[in-house]
Amino acid sequence: MNVFKKIYARIYQFCFKLAIPFLPYKSPKIINLNELNEILKKEKINNLFIITDETISKLIDNILNQININYVIYDKVLPNPTIKNIEEARENYLDKNCDGILAIGGGSVIDSAKILGARIVKPHKSIKKMEGLLHILKKLPPLIAIPTTAGTGSEVTLAAVITDEKTNHKFPINDFCLIPKYTMFLPELTINLPKFLTATTGMDALTHAIEAYIGNSTTKKTKNMAIQATKLIVNNIKICYNEPTNIKARENMLYASHYAGIAFTISYVGYIHAIAHSLGGKYKIPHGLANAVILPIILEIYGKKIYKKLAILAREAGIAQKNTTDEIASKIFIDWIYKTNEVFNIPKYIKEIKNADIIEMANYANHEANPLYPVPKLYDKNELVKIYYIIRGQNE
Ligand SMILES: [Zn+2]
Incomplete structure (x- = not known):
């Protein structure tokens, strides 16, 4: 993305961030x-x-x-x-x-x-x-x-x-x-939710938590919510998948989804969601499934820009040791997502993507995400096009 667009996007996002404390946001009471x-x-x-x-x-x-x-x-x-x-x-x-x-x-x-x-x-x-x-x-x-x-x-x-x-x-x-x-x-x-849906909806919640956390518009509260959600998901999603009637794990996932919901409502999502929405619109790919596939790919593309934040989530969730470096901890987390997707039979790529549709979808994702989403790294339409090829599992 060119430098002027970047400056514009960052100022735009900063104004929205300043507004956060004044928004009439009130979470529901849990009864x-x-x-x-x-x-x-x-x-x-x-x-x-x-x-x-x-x-x-x-x-x-x-x-x-x-x-x-x-x-x-x-x-x-x-x-x-x-x-x-x-x-x-x-x-x-x-x-x-x-x-x-x-x-x-x-x-x-x-x-x-x-x-x-x-x-x-x-x-x-x-x-x-x-x-x-x-x-x-x-x-x-x-x-x-x-x-x-x-x-x-x-x-x-x-x-x-x-x-x-x-x-x-x-x-x-x-x-x-x-x-x-x-x-x-x-x-x-x-407990009657089909296994695959349990998996993909849970990965949607994880995407909410991670996108909110690695974005630039977090608050103390949303950081905390995203961390809590990530911890609960990492520790319960596979249990729900393997033992669907495990009530405690199911309850933990409901709380996780709720906390992740609070985090992204205030601190937004990012490119993963923007791209998932475009794939949902074009090919009816279910939202959670699209997010599950795109999540580790985009996290890898962000690279060192998000090492520090992703490492915090990895350590908090207990998948990386406290003394690992940010880079290693963040790579451990991405690897955990790939492996968990494998356990759930979630494909590594989205093969339905057709070359002829990529520009249109990149346009859509660009409009949805830029300049609103406070993403860790900004990508313009052309850069997004390249990302669609990667998500499809092939180079341009
Ligand atoms: Zn979502």
Whole structure:
């Protein structure tokens, strides 16, 4: 990247960093199932709207038995939720006079709950008009989120993604008011998740923690969150994969995903995510899988620029000895990621990448990441093009 663009990007990122302490960011309160009725009462909820999907709705009897107020269940959320989906949920919500939302599911369900909440408080604003940043700016009905995958951290982020089924356009809605007010971790809901998804969603959480940590916009809090998340993931992800019913390991992964979510919501992600999004858009490569493959490759490309930070994570997670040099510790961590991917049968490269698509995807990643993401090293479009070839497993 040329020097003027670099200076511009760094100043831009620095201004965003200065703004961090003034942002109205509030993490959800972590509650347990025994407190649920108390919270419903405190929030003056009389008719609870439970939003979930068909697979999860079969597993929630334990939660339903606890609830001592009226509730309705909407379990039609799709893996890629659509505007029609949310509008249908909204009709149900209004029809039953609901006044609070309980979301139980993965990222799609929690995202849908956020957008539903936004539509309830903004009856005259279409979902399409909410695209982008800060178009809601209004307190949502009380929202309690129970994540059933450990990866996206959606229960703690200010983002929601939705697809316009008419145009196939997938777009993000970002607003501080979308952050759920409460969250709850019920690891027993995650034990049926297929092994490969357990692995890739967990690697997504690891990518959140690492990208936030090696970026330039960390705070004391986000550094700490990223370290905690990395420690938990390194020590639990393989256990979840090999012993899916290990509740303690499952619970640790839910916390890890949550902490990583806090870290990246405040301190951003980087090129790994920007590239993964482009591959998701072009070839529908699942987000966690794309991140898992790209993560060690980009960390290697960053090279010595990130040795120090990566070494801290490696030592904190216990995969490098305290007395190893930064370079060695950081290489041990990258190697750990490659080997863990191998255990999970995650490929080393993304072979689906076609030469003809690379420039378009590099453009997309460049627009997403530059100048916003406070990445450790800046790359322009041409440099990103080269990186796509490496991710594909071949030189240009
Ligand atoms: Zn992610």
